[in-house]
Amino acid sequence: MTPDAPASQPHKLFLLDAFALIYRAHFAFSKNPRVNSKGLNTGAILGFTNTLVEVLQKEKPTHIGVAFDAQKKTFRHEQFADYKAQRQAMPEDIGLAIPYIKKIITAFNIPILVVDGYEADDVIGTLARRAEAQGFGEVFMMTPDKDYCQLVTDCVKIYRPAFMGNAAEVLDVQHVLQRFEIERPEQVIDILGLQGDASDNIPGIPGIGEKTAKTLIQKYGSVENLIANVDELKGKQQENVRNFAEQGLMSKELATIHLDVPIEFHEEGLRMEAPNVEALHQLFEELEFRQLATRLLGGGSPAGTSPAAPTPRGARRPKVAEGQGSLFSSSADAAVGIAAEEGETGSFGAPAGPRRTLQDMDVRYHLIDTPELRNSLLEFLLQQTEVSFDTETTGLDTMTARLVGLSFCWLPGEAYYVPVPHDDHATAQALLNEFCPFFEAPQITKVGQNIKYDLTILKHYNVQVSGPLFDTMLAHYLLEPDMRHGMDVLAETYLHYTPVPITDLIGPKGKNQKTMADIPAAEVKDYACEDADVTLQLKHVFEPMLKEVGLLDLLNEVENPLVPVLADIEYEGVKIDSSAMGEYSAELQGYIVDIEKQIFAEAGQEFNIGSPKQLGEVLFDKMDLGRGKIKKTKTGQYATGEEVLSQLAADAPIAGLILEHRQLTKLRSTYVEALPQLVCEADGRVHTSFNQAVTATGRLSSTNPNLQNIPIRTEKGREIRKAFVPRDAGHVLLAADYSQVELRIMADFSGDKTMIEAFRQGLDIHTSTASKVFHVPLDQVDGEMRRKAKTVNFGIIYGISAFGLAQRIGISRKEATEIIDTYFEEFASVKQFMDESINRARELEYATTLLGRRRYLRDINSRNATLRGYTERNAINAPIQGTAADIIKKAMINIHEWLRAERLKTRMILQVHDELVFDAVKEEVDYITPKIKELMATALLLPHGVPLEVEVGTGQNWLQAH
DNA sequence: GAATTCACG
DNA sequence: ACGTACGTGAATTCA
Numbered sequence: 001m002t003p004d005a006p007a008s009q010p011h012k013l014f015l016l017d018a019f020a021l022i023y024r025a026h027f028a029f030s031k032n033p034r035v036n037s038k039g040l041n042t043g044a045i046l047g048f049t050n051t052l053v054e055v056l057q058k059e060k061p062t063h064i065g066v067a068f069d070a071q072k073k074t075f076r077h078e079q080f081a082d083y084k085a086q087r088q089a090m091p092e093d094i095g096l097a098i099p100y101i102k103k104i105i106t107a108f109n110i111p112i113l114v115v116d117g118y119e120a121d122d123v124i125g126t127l128a129r130r131a132e133a134q135g136f137g138e139v140f141m142m143t144p145d146k147d148y149c150q151l152v153t154d155c156v157k158i159y160r161p162a163f164m165g166n167a168a169e170v171l172d173v174q175h176v177l178q179r180f181e182i183e184r185p186e187q188v189i190d191i192l193g194l195q196g197d198a199s200d201n202i203p204g205i206p207g208i209g210e211k212t213a214k215t216l217i218q219k220y221g222s223v224e225n226l227i228a229n230v231d232e233l234k235g236k237q238q239e240n241v242r243n244f245a246e247q248g249l250m251s252k253e254l255a256t257i258h259l260d261v262p263i264e265f266h267e268e269g270l271r272m273e274a275p276n277v278e279a280l281h282q283l284f285e286e287l288e289f290r291q292l293a294t295r296l297l298g299g300g301s302p303a304g305t306s307p308a309a310p311t312p313r314g315a316r317r318p319k320v321a322e323g324q325g326s327l328f329s330s331s332a333d334a335a336v337g338i339a340a341e342e343g344e345t346g347s348f349g350a351p352a353g354p355r356r357t358l359q360d361m362d363v364r365y366h367l368i369d370t371p372e373l374r375n376s377l378l379e380f381l382l383q384q385t386e387v388s389f390d391t392e393t394t395g396l397d398t399m400t401a402r403l404v405g406l407s408f409c410w411l412p413g414e415a416y417y418v419p420v421p422h423d424d425h426a427t428a429q430a431l432l433n434e435f436c437p438f439f440e441a442p443q444i445t446k447v448g449q450n451i452k453y454d455l456t457i458l459k460h461y462n463v464q465v466s467g468p469l470f471d472t473m474l475a476h477y478l479l480e481p482d483m484r485h486g487m488d489v490l491a492e493t494y495l496h497y498t499p500v501p502i503t504d505l506i507g508p509k510g511k512n513q514k515t516m517a518d519i520p521a522a523e524v525k526d527y528a529c530e531d532a533d534v535t536l537q538l539k540h541v542f543e544p545m546l547k548e549v550g551l552l553d554l555l556n557e558v559e560n561p562l563v564p565v566l567a568d569i570e571y572e573g574v575k576i577d578s579s580a581m582g583e584y585s586a587e588l589q590g591y592i593v594d595i596e597k598q599i600f601a602e603a604g605q606e607f608n609i610g611s612p613k614q615l616g617e618v619l620f621d622k623m624d625l626g627r628g629k630i631k632k633t634k635t636g637q638y639a640t641g642e643e644v645l646s647q648l649a650a651d652a653p654i655a656g657l658i659l660e661h662r663q664l665t666k667l668r669s670t671y672v673e674a675l676p677q678l679v680c681e682a683d684g685r686v687h688t689s690f691n692q693a694v695t696a697t698g699r700l701s702s703t704n705p706n707l708q709n710i711p712i713r714t715e716k717g718r719e720i721r722k723a724f725v726p727r728d729a730g731h732v733l734l735a736a737d738y739s740q741v742e743l744r745i746m747a748d749f750s751g752d753k754t755m756i757e758a759f760r761q762g763l764d765i766h767t768s769t770a771s772k773v774f775h776v777p778l779d780q781v782d783g784e785m786r787r788k789a790k791t792v793n794f795g796i797i798y799g800i801s802a803f804g805l806a807q808r809i810g811i812s813r814k815e816a817t818e819i820i821d822t823y824f825e826e827f828a829s830v831k832q833f834m835d836e837s838i839n840r841a842r843e844l845e846y847a848t849t850l851l852g853r854r855r856y857l858r859d860i861n862s863r864n865a866t867l868r869g870y871t872e873r874n875a876i877n878a879p880i881q882g883t884a885a886d887i888i889k890k891a892m893i894n895i896h897e898w899l900r901a902e903r904l905k906t907r908m909i910l911q912v913h914d915e916l917v918f919d920a921v922k923e924e925v926d927y928i929t930p931k932i933k934e935l936m937a938t939a940l941l942l943p944h945g946v947p948l949e950v951e952v953g954t955g956q957n958w959l960q961a962h
Numbered sequence: 963g964a965a966t967t968c969a970c971g
Numbered sequence: 972a973c974g975t976a977c978g979t980g981a982a983t984t985c986a
Contacts, residue, residue, distance in 0.1 A: 706980045709970035798976035877977040913971045
């Protein structure tokens with residue numbers, strides 16, 4: 001296909017249609033305009049820049065150019081007086097935005113392409129053709145405009161950038177032919193010529209829309225041929241084609257993109273170059289694009305990314321004058337901080353200016369490696385009220401990692417590093433004992449980034465950390481729940497500072513990666529001190545921010561106090577009966593082999609059942625199942641999910657077998673095989689990690705392994721829970737569940753009398769709902785009605801839709817609509833609550849929980865109905881799910897505290913969103929059961945007083961405990 | 963590394 | 972006109 005030999009490295013050229021992208025970006029923000037502090041509407045600029053950046057990062061073009069329409073009239077205006085006449089004058093905001101956009105493009109060192117008398121599409125089309133002729137492997141015309149479809153070839157494609165929730169999309173020849181139902185891409189012009197294009201004021205032929213245009217072109221091939229055969233047409237259509245034939249031809253001409261623009265194709269001129277970082281910085285600063293600046297330039301100051309610029313370590317460090325009293329600073333000294341308060345701080349509280357690294361800083365990082373120095377350090381530590389600290393270890397796995405050093409900081413810019421002998425446990429233990437007075441001091445706030453990790457490490461050295469904690473990771477989690485909270489990103493965003501990458505010390509990730517223990521203490525010192533230093537400074541930035549938005553209490557009363565609770569839970573672990581797992585694995589394997597044989601017999605061939613691709617081909621191509629009702633995934637593969645196979649199972653036994661096979665292999669590989677491998681050898685237990693800063697709603701999540709998704713819904717799955725056992729014969733497992741928390745929260749928040757009454761009376765809520773929705777007395781609700789009502793109740797919490805409900809209970813959309821309507825008649829306040837939730841979110845652009853936890857819903861006013869709908873459902877769900885999370889977190893803190901105060905031996909070992917699991921001492925069960933119930937039920941009181949109920953069970957394993 | 967599927971609340 | 976219930980994590984396949 002390529003006429004010339006392709007270049008050695010595959011060339012990838014992107015040609016952007018500037019105005020089309022700018023208009024689209026502008027209108028995307030039209031409902032809730034983005035305005036910077038100078039009153040400039042920056043929506044179009046931000047949208048365009050985001051699109052540009054995305055394509056640069058994701059697609060990594062080798063060549064690129066941005067085409068603008070010529071300012072003056074184009075040949076199309078000469079040809080057709082009304083051309084684009086109806087398009088309103090360019091909105092003022094766009095006019096103001098364009099100079100900025102051009103500056104940004106220029107700062108990226110990307111050429112701007114304009115040719116007098118031509119529009120961008122002609123320029124792009126011409127260049128695309130010439131690039132193809134020169135042997136470019138791939139050319140992408142980046143535009144949302146469908147006119148470009150006429151230009152698509154095997155190597156020239158359309159790239160529709162991601163937009164308002166839709167993923168980016170590449171349209172190739174096949175897509176175009178399919179979409180327009182034509183045989184050659186050029187016929188797009190004929191289609192457009194007939195149907196016209198309102199936005200470009202191409203008239204087309206009256207009475208011909210998308211459908212008719214397709215049919216006619218399929219039959220006649222072109223506008224000209226249609227006109228030639230106009231006699232074959234009937235009635236009004238014939239009349240129209242006859243009368244407007246001229247207009248049709250003119251429309252076709254207007255829709256035609258011209259490929260003879262007088263412009264040279266210079267490969268070198270379009271080659272990608274490194275951006276002018278300084279210029280981008282200035283522009284983003286002026287436009288107040290902080291997030292973009294961080295994302296794009298954060299770690300990207302030229303010095304920061306260049307591997308050719310290693311950090312000259314130690315060269316400029318002031319030598320520590322051992323034994324001198326002046327080594328330690330009291331708070332009276334004005335140390336120079338990384339984020340010294342300078343100038344206006346903007347909304348992130350960080351000073352403007354280029355990113356800085358350790359080499360730019362006047363810091364004092366000291367090595368504390370003698371008993372005398374340690375003593376002196378401890379003395380200073382004990383005088384502080386707030387100290388950040390960090391642990392350096394031999395690895396990230398808390399169960400096996402050994403301590404390498406400790407760093408401390410109480411004044412910005414000044415920190416201390418204490419090496420710990422990692423290979424001599426007795427000496428290490430003795431050294432840590434020295435610091436116990438500090439760690440245990442109740443009056444000193446300990447500040448850390450992901451401090452649960454440090455607490456756990458210290459716990460392995462018998463150090464119990466007391467006093468208030470402040471975790472900067474959690475602070476940021478409350479400020480921006482759906483962002484990431486790594487220290488490096490936070491330092492860059494809020495302190496404009498780039499910490500030394502850990503890989504500078506221990507090398508890149510790989511087989512020979514070193515650990516901190518392999519690095520001389522003098523080198524670790526700077527890294528470790530910097531972490532403590534940065535963490536302290538982040539605290540000073542976040543605390544006022546949290547106070548301002550009313551989240552400081554949530555942090556101090558819930559998230560921070562939860563940290564030691566989770567550390568204890570993880571430390572305790574859950575005992576797993578590995579031999580039971582082993583037996584069950586063999587049993588499952590037997591079933592699997594058996595089912596496999598049956599599947600191959602049904603299919604008449606062997607194939608990889610685990611490959612959705614092969615499976616789809618076998619089911620839908622070879623066996624021809626599905627009868628036209630075949631679903632496809634977004635990548636064009638056959639969908640073979642549970643939903644599809646269940647439908648198929650009615651008349652194709654193979655579908656049911658595959659579902660069963662899927663279930664069994666899932667159970668085997670994800671649980672039965674995986675869990676025993678994660679059992680800690682030392683104590684026979686698995687130690688999960690509870691992540692406190694992952695979910696958008698405030699829930700915890702569990703990894704390594706995930707113990708929050710252990711099977712229970714099916715017979716064979718549930719069996720796995722039998723392998724979760726108490727630590728010894730003196731213990732039992734005790735499980736305490738909130739009953740219907742989320743529905744109770746919904747009842748309470750909405751104040752719905754009917755639902756509240758049901759809970760007050762202790763009714764089964766699904767039966768009660770069924771009785772209302774189906775208008776039958778409580779005692780006449782059958783299983784089917786209850787099942788449907790249960791689905792409705794869940795649907796309510798999730799922000800119900802008729803379609804979703806119909807899908808899930810297998811009824812028509814009409815029936816689903818009726819059920820929902822009846823529900824909202826019966827539970828009018830619930831409907832009102834849902835509407836109010838959405839309205840409040842539209843105003844605030846966030847939703848809140850009972851304790852003020854926020855979830856930002858920045859798309860709530862989006863013009864894209866799908867995205868908006870999604871965000872509206874979040875506006876309903878987030879406060880409910882998040883409040884439930886608030887409640888159980890409070891309960892965990894209170895129970896942990898109570899167990900400790902009473903010196904009980906029972907240990908909390910798991911949290912599963914609405915359930916707490918305890919490894920309970922048998923003798924304590926009767927004493928703790930009512931207290932745990934009470935502490936859970938009263939952890940937080942709901943505003944309207946809907947009671948919370950807790951069910952407790954015990955047993956020899958987790959299954960029995962339910 | 964993305965996509966698909968499926969385990970849980 | 973369009974897509975379809977909220978929130979997670981892990982295993983697997985495949986490009």
